[in-house]
Amino acid sequence: xxxxxxQTNLLKTIADLEETPRGAVNIRIDGTPVMRHSSPxxxxxxxLDKPGFDLVVAPGTKGETVHVPVILTKxxxxxxxxxxxxxxxxxxxxxxxxxxxxxxxxxxxxxxxxHEFILHANSKLRYVEKHYGEGExxxxxxxxxxxxxHVAEGATIEMEMVQxxxxxxxxxxTTVHIEAKGYVKMIERLLTHGAQHxxxxxxxxxxxxxxxxxxxxxxxxxxxxxxxxxxxxxGRSDCTGxxxxxxxxMGDSKIKAIPQLVAEDARAVLxxxxxxxxxxxxxxxxxxxxxxxxxxAVDTIIEGFLR
Amino acid sequence: xxKLKDISMVVGNDQGENREIIRNINVEFEAGKVYGITxxxxxxxxxxxxxxxxxxxxxxGNIYLQGQDITPLSISERAQLGIIYAFQQPPxxxxxxxxxxxxxxxxxxxxxxxxSTLRDVGLCPEDYxxxxxxxxxxxxxMKRIEMAQTLAREAVISIMDEPEAGVDLWTIQKLIAxxxxxxxxxxxxxxxxxxxxxxxxxxxxxxxxxENGMLVHRGTPEEIWPHxxxxxxxxMKELCSGDIAYEIR
Ligand SMILES: Nc1ncnc2c1ncn2[C@@H]1O[C@H](COP(=O)(O)OP(=O)(O)OP(=O)(O)O)[C@@H](O)[C@H]1O
Ligand SMILES: [Mg+2]
Numbered sequence: 001x002x003x004x005x006x007q008t009n010l011l012k013t014i015a016d017l018e019e020t021p022r023g024a025v026n027i028r029i030d031g032t033p034v035m036r037h038s039s040p041x042x043x044x045x046x047x048l049d050k051p052g053f054d055l056v057v058a059p060g061t062k063g064e065t066v067h068v069p070v071i072l073t074k075x076x077x078x079x080x081x082x083x084x085x086x087x088x089x090x091x092x093x094x095x096x097x098x099x100x101x102x103x104x105x106x107x108x109x110x111x112x113x114x115h116e117f118i119l120h121a122n123s124k125l126r127y128v129e130k131h132y133g134e135g136e137x138x139x140x141x142x143x144x145x146x147x148x149x150h151v152a153e154g155a156t157i158e159m160e161m162v163q164x165x166x167x168x169x170x171x172x173x174t175t176v177h178i179e180a181k182g183y184v185k186m187i188e189r190l191l192t193h194g195a196q197h198x199x200x201x202x203x204x205x206x207x208x209x210x211x212x213x214x215x216x217x218x219x220x221x222x223x224x225x226x227x228x229x230x231x232x233x234x235g236r237s238d239c240t241g242x243x244x245x246x247x248x249x250m251g252d253s254k255i256k257a258i259p260q261l262v263a264e265d266a267r268a269v270l271x272x273x274x275x276x277x278x279x280x281x282x283x284x285x286x287x288x289x290x291x292x293x294x295x296x297a298v299d300t301i302i303e304g305f306l307r
Numbered sequence: 308x309x310k311l312k313d314i315s316m317v318v319g320n321d322q323g324e325n326r327e328i329i330r331n332i333n334v335e336f337e338a339g340k341v342y343g344i345t346x347x348x349x350x351x352x353x354x355x356x357x358x359x360x361x362x363x364x365x366x367x368g369n370i371y372l373q374g375q376d377i378t379p380l381s382i383s384e385r386a387q388l389g390i391i392y393a394f395q396q397p398p399x400x401x402x403x404x405x406x407x408x409x410x411x412x413x414x415x416x417x418x419x420x421x422x423s424t425l426r427d428v429g430l431c432p433e434d435y436x437x438x439x440x441x442x443x444x445x446x447x448x449m450k451r452i453e454m455a456q457t458l459a460r461e462a463v464i465s466i467m468d469e470p471e472a473g474v475d476l477w478t479i480q481k482l483i484a485x486x487x488x489x490x491x492x493x494x495x496x497x498x499x500x501x502x503x504x505x506x507x508x509x510x511x512x513x514x515x516x517x518e519n520g521m522l523v524h525r526g527t528p529e530e531i532w533p534h535x536x537x538x539x540x541x542x543m544k545e546l547c548s549g550d551i552a553y554e555i556r
Binding site: 218246280282283285286287288289290291292293294300301303304305306307 | 360362381382383386387391392394397398400401402403407408411412456460
């Protein structure tokens with residue numbers, strides 16, 4: 001497989017890929033899988049009835065990392081894909097996903113990923129997903145991920161979703177179910193600018209006793225962009241849950257943050273924190289007194305905040 | 308050399324009236340010397356420091372650095388010319404670490420220097436370098452990290468606003484030793500310490516007392532200290548005259 005420069009750069013940005021990764025990998029470009037390898041512990045096979053793959057991690061597989069990036073460089077393409085990630089008992093792996101769009105035309109480019117995660121008992125998954133768009137065309141870069149996560153007894157998932165630049169429109173929907181002693185930590189990092197619009201809607205059901213869920217979101221909205229963040233924790237047992245959304249608002253942007261707690265069991269302990277505010281003047285002054293210009297100070301504060 | 312000429316500053320209060328919080332200050336700070344500024348709370352010490360850093364603008368007067376009129380310059384420009392101000396109440400950041408801030412204060416600082424700077428303010432580098440300068444730090448830790456940035460920058464003019472506040476006695480001694488060893492003996496550097504601490508005042512070459520926005524006394528620590536003590540007694544008597552008899556020895 002020969003990649004052009006745009007494709008190579010996109011892969012580097014979203015998945016830190018500079019050469020063919022070792023181990024299991026699935027790279028999808030412009031709606032077609034262009035590279036697919038399995039490893040002894042991780043099998044990737046195409047779905048038979050619709051576009052997408054099943055990624056199956058064998059029980060007990062430990063320490064492997066698998067890359068599954070998607071890139072779109074053809075404008076006007078609407079890519080829809082269904083991927084399932086099935087993590088076997090006691091496995092402990094990392095999945096690096098991500099979607100990069102290059103659009104230099106007036107037509108929209110869109111990738112909708114329907115993802116399903118099934119974690120079997122006592123398995124452990126770290127999932128990292130970066131969204132990135134580039135290209136000067138008027139055509140929009142659109143990403144709409146829909147994710148369901150099922151965490152069985154004693155399993156743990158840490159999901160890190162990052163969207164820092166260039167995506168015009170996103171509607172993200174995530175539904176999570178946690179069984180006894182399961183643990184979920186979802187981290188979202190979002191930056192919007194221009195006329196971008198980003199929505200994220202998380203529903204986390206903590207069904208089992210000793211289950212625990214955390215949703216931590218940090219976002220920055222610049223210029224005329226708009227963000228809506230809703231995270232609902234539904235405690236249905238002797239469980240704990242925490243939502244934190246913290247945003248910096250700039251320019252004429254709009255942010256709506258809606259943390260929501262629903263307790264359906266008297267033993268559920270659910271908490272939330274939400275804050276929206278502009279960059280504090282004192283912070284700017286402090287960094288300027290160390291020699292940064294005002295713009296450098298703003299950039300430094302935002303970069304740190306979203307790290 | 309830093310020179311303040313006829314500096315005044317007027318602020319508006321909640322009732323819409325104007326109040327002069329800095330009144331016609333004329334003073335020169337020479338290179339190679341350590342200055343102390345002390346005086347009652349609300350006397351105008353922090354405001355004066357902020358005027359020098361460019362955080363506040365004077366309503367009258369000019370500030371000169373090595374002969375150049377820096378009054379119209381921004382905070383960033385003054386910082387680049389060699390002024391630094393260690394805040395009385397340093398702001399907190401989410402996501403910036405101790406290492407980040409020291410790196411900004413001194414771009415390209417090497418690892419050895421970075422670590423020795425933290426030790427100078429009594430912090431163990433292993434424990435603190437990667438800590439967020441955020442809500443998870445105590446007041447005393449914030450002050451020490453603030454001082455670490457100032458020491459790392461080693462600016463021509465360093466203004467330290469109550470470096471001792473909330474800091475334990477061991478660290479105060481350490482700071483005093485660093486200021487004496489590194490700043491007082493360096494003929495290039497001017498150091499201004501705003502302080503309420505007697506030991507800090509005693510390492511200064513000259514002490515200025517500010518009250519009501521004015522410079523009311525000026526002299527060596529030995530000359531100034533008796534004045535300050537007398538005034539403390541007077542103040543206490545004023546405060547305590549009335550139904551409670553109060554004897555001050
Ligand atoms: N930005 C401002 N707006 C209005 N009033 C101010 C402002 N800054 C300072 N002041 C007032 O000016 C006076 C001097 O304040 P300043 O902070 O300079 O005192 P200070 O000598 O540093 O006191 P302390 O020893 O308590 O730190 C106070 O009465 C304060 O309320
Ligand atoms: Mg003060």
